[in-house]
Amino acid sequence: MSNVQASIKQADQHCREHGVRLTDKRKQVLLSLLQSEKAMSAYELVDYYKAEFGESMPPMSVYRILDFLQEEHLVHKLNSTNKYVSCSHITCDHDHEITQFLICGECQSVKEININKSTIEALQNNIEEAGFHLVSPQLEMNCLCENCI
Amino acid sequence: MSNVQASIKQADQHCREHGVRLTDKRKQVLLSLLQSEKAMSAYELVDYYKAEFGESMPPMSVYRILDFLQEEHLVHKLNSTNKYVSCSHITCDHDHEITQFLICGECQSVKEININKSTIEALQNNIEEAGFHLVSPQLEMNCLCENCI
DNA sequence: GAATGATATGATACAACATATCATTTTAAA
DNA sequence: TTTAAAATGATATGTTGTATCATATCATTC
Secondary structure (H helix, E strand, O other), X not given: OXXXXXXXXXXXXXXXXXXXXXXXXXXXXXXXXXXXXXXXXXXXXXXXXXXXXXXOOOHHHHHHHHXXXXXXXXXXXXXXXXXXXXXXXXXXXXXXOOOEEEEEOOOOOEEEEOOOHHHHHHHHHHHHHOOOEEEEOOEEEEEEOHHHO | OOXXXXXXXXXXXXXXXXXXXXXXXXXXXXXXXXHHOOOEOHHHHHHHHHHHHOOOOOHHHHHHHXXXXXXXXXXXXXXXXXXXXXXXXXXXXXXXXXXXXXXXXXXXXXEEEOOOHHHHHHHHHHHHHOOOEEEEOOEEEEEEOHHHO
């Protein structure tokens, strides 16, 4: 089974367990993000969906489905670029605590990495010293990937 | 002299030295950001400008002026929120290498901090291990400030 | 100080990203 | 099979940002 198919299957399983439904449309949107292997905007997804599945989905539906997928932690939103990317840990059993994104500014490929806990703690200390309190440690870093360097 | 006035004066000086002009409009936009002491969107600046100076400035002009101020490193754009904030180091003589922003999600106040060099290096190592290359190390962290905790 | 070119700003239109709201369809359960 | 809930569609509009052409202001040279 391909990685993509394994992810879909796992996502389906995950939704069942959480008492929510991975409908066909939701599955297709997730599939689009998995297949494209890069971050896409909602409107890019509208186009991709149209090209891939032959029928068009209104932007409103795409946004709603992206919201759903985010709530289920199957998709992440990249705030710095207003794009969406499938979670790379769908097939992992463990929960991943902290998500850091390396975003290729050239090809929009995204790598989700885990920063050392000690590095995060050091960061957090810097923040507390400044009198602020970290709410969400999602870091998005503007990078170039191996292929685009 | 107030902090704000000192910053304006320094900004003016900086522009002279770089052979560019801090015109009245540019000065007023910078002043708006300095006075408000928080991050504002371009359109919020349009409103602020109108309220503060009695005449309206078209959004296009605000964007152009923000571009100018960014080029001169007098203003930063926060990509995660699509807002703009005055640089907190205008009155420093030294160049500040790496800028990290703590953004209060409640009141939009922003603190510009310097992360330990060692922490940044640790981060960078994590990134290189993942096969990516960091282009711009501007980190924007979703926080709460002292007053909003 | 008038002519000229460069820089700055205004005006208008539109593209890209996102949400509000009401209508319709599909699904699950009684 | 009726009914309520969930999901999706349709339409309008809000928000952020850029393209482009017109006008105004400034600086220099004649």
